[in-house]
Amino acid sequence: MRRTGDLKLIQELNRSIVLDTIRHYGPISRSEIAKRHKLSPTTVTSAVSELIRDSLVSEVGTGTSNGGRKPILLQFSPDSRFLIGISISGSKITIAEMNLEAKVRKKEVFTIKRYQGDQVIAYLLQIMEQFVLPYESLDNCVGISIVTQGIVDSDNGVIRYNPKLKLKDIPVKEIVESRFHSKTWLDNDTNAYLLAEKSIGDFSHYQNMIYVTIGDGLGSSILVNGSIYRGFAGGAGEFGHTTIDRTGVRCDCGNIGCLENYVSWPAIYAKLLSALAKGKQSCIFELAGHDVNHISSAVFRQALSQNDPLAESILEETASYLASGLVNLVHLFNPEAIILGGEIAFENELLVSKVTEYVHEYAHGIFTEGLAIRLNSLGEDVEVVGAAAVVLQDTFQFSL
Numbered sequence: 001m002r003r004t005g006d007l008k009l010i011q012e013l014n015r016s017i018v019l020d021t022i023r024h025y026g027p028i029s030r031s032e033i034a035k036r037h038k039l040s041p042t043t044v045t046s047a048v049s050e051l052i053r054d055s056l057v058s059e060v061g062t063g064t065s066n067g068g069r070k071p072i073l074l075q076f077s078p079d080s081r082f083l084i085g086i087s088i089s090g091s092k093i094t095i096a097e098m099n100l101e102a103k104v105r106k107k108e109v110f111t112i113k114r115y116q117g118d119q120v121i122a123y124l125l126q127i128m129e130q131f132v133l134p135y136e137s138l139d140n141c142v143g144i145s146i147v148t149q150g151i152v153d154s155d156n157g158v159i160r161y162n163p164k165l166k167l168k169d170i171p172v173k174e175i176v177e178s179r180f181h182s183k184t185w186l187d188n189d190t191n192a193y194l195l196a197e198k199s200i201g202d203f204s205h206y207q208n209m210i211y212v213t214i215g216d217g218l219g220s221s222i223l224v225n226g227s228i229y230r231g232f233a234g235g236a237g238e239f240g241h242t243t244i245d246r247t248g249v250r251c252d253c254g255n256i257g258c259l260e261n262y263v264s265w266p267a268i269y270a271k272l273l274s275a276l277a278k279g280k281q282s283c284i285f286e287l288a289g290h291d292v293n294h295i296s297s298a299v300f301r302q303a304l305s306q307n308d309p310l311a312e313s314i315l316e317e318t319a320s321y322l323a324s325g326l327v328n329l330v331h332l333f334n335p336e337a338i339i340l341g342g343e344i345a346f347e348n349e350l351l352v353s354k355v356t357e358y359v360h361e362y363a364h365g366i367f368t369e370g371l372a373i374r375l376n377s378l379g380e381d382v383e384v385v386g387a388a389a390v391v392l393q394d395t396f397q398f399s400l
Contacts (some may be wrong), residue, residue, distance in 0.1 A: 011340070015047045015051065015252075016396060017039070018033055019039055019076070024101060026060075026074055026075040027075045028073060029063050029073055029074070031071055032236045046121065055081065056080060057075065058080075059073065059074060059075075060074070060075045064095045076100075076101075077100075081140050081278060082098065082100070082142070083144070083347075084096070084097055084128075084131070084132070084144045085102075085144075085147075085385070085386075085387030086167070088146065089148075089149060089189070089215060089383075090164040090165065090217060092109055093124060094110075094259075094384055095131050098388045100392065100396075102389060104304045107381070108131060115165075125179055127333065128144075135284075138180065138182045142183070142391060143183040143391050144176060144180065144185070145187070145387040145390045146172060146185065147187050147189040147386055147387045148162060148167075149188070150164070150167070150186040150188070151193075151233065152186060153233075154185075154234060157173020157186040158186070159172055163254070164216065164217060164252050172186050173185070182379055185391055187387075187388045188219070188221070188237070190252060193213060193339075193341055193382050193383075193386040193388030194222075194228060195224040195393060196386040196388070197211065197339055197377060197378065197382075198380060199389050199393060203339065203377065208225065208333065208335045208336050210329055210333060210335045211339045211341060213343035214264060214322070214344040215264065215343045216265060218239055218240030218322075219237060219238040220329065222236060222237055223335075239259065239325060240259055240260030240264065241260060242259050242325060243255060244257055259321065259322075263325070264344075268300060271314050271317075272300070274312075275310055281310070282303065282310035283303055284303045284308060287302055299342055301344075301348055304350055315354065316354060318344075318351075319354035319356075319358060321360060323357075323359045331367060333373065337371070337374065338374075340352060340355065340374070345380070352373055352374065358372045359373065
């Protein structure tokens with residue numbers, strides 16, 4: 001006799017299969033779902049009844065008859081529920097409400113200022129309280145997903161180590177669930193971005209990819225044979241903390257000569273300030289309103305679009321360092337595609353062009369045959385869409 005636990009697992013799996021099929025191929029009839037997956041009509045009808053009860057699926061008219069009654073068509077209802085996605089970087093916290101297809105309906109950005117350690121968590125909770133205040137309840141919220149830099153134990157929802165924000169062994173999942181009584185997920189930000197590109201973005205057909213995010217820091221995520229490689233302690237992909245210069249500057253992590261100190265916005269910003277202080281000519285100062293405190297990554301990209309010589313020379317150097325690091329990843333993992341994301345890469349075709357040129361120059365030819373190096377396809381919303389992808393993949397088993 002089949003055990004109750006086994007039966008429940010099978011029912012949950014069938015429900016996920018049915019939902020994923022409706023999401024991908026709807027409007028679709030119950031009989032067509034049954035045929036596609038060789039499921040019994042009773043199994044499909046039961047799963048669909050549950051999905052309609054939970055407002056995840058709705059009936060949307062009738063299809064063409066093959067001799068009998070016209071079949072009732074089913075469609076996914078992404079706006080029936082919502083989720084909350086949060087991204088914590090070294091300089092800001094982004095929080096958004098999204099529907100069940102990761103469409104952003106409301107988004108707010110908060111500067112972290114100089115907060116570190118417990119201050120960051122207290123500030124996060126304050127922001128979340130402020131964000132959910134207009135809601136009568138969170139009953140229709142399927143969950144809260146938080147992504148952040150550093151080493152993350154995603155199974156237990158713990159930030160193991162985030163050197164920039166001085167966070168160590170913080171049980172974020174437990175803290176947030178206790179406060180908001182809503183299921184919570186926690187994951188590394190770049191892993192989430194890669195998951196989003198694979199499940200929601202333009203890279204669904206790739207099975208071996210590397211996502212590199214260039215912003216406050218430098219991180220990567222690695223997809224191997226269709227699965228994200230997390231490593232033994234969840235720390236795989238700490239690309240920015242690979243060493244390239246044993247006589248270089250000390251990093252936030254305590255090591256010396258980390259790649260992140262050569263390829264990140266703080267590194268670029270420091271080079272810009274140094275050059276401007278030495279009297280180098282550039283439109284950057286004017287674009288920033290003659291205030292160095294207003295020089296941002298967006299200003300830097302704007303200067304690049306105007307062919308500013310200083311911006312271009314710094315990008316050239318940054319791309320060379322980045323490509324040197326990427327060649328190591330290419331030789332180790334032989335990916336089909338490399339995705340460049342983060343505030344430095346956003347709409348930065350020149351960066352892609354330079355990195356592609358250098359990778360092809362430095363890497364063994366066989367590794368670059370067919371290798372695609374592209375910008376992320378989800379734009380500036382990738383931070384919170386990545387958080388949404390974590391919830392959707394886990395809750396609804398949205399396929400990779």
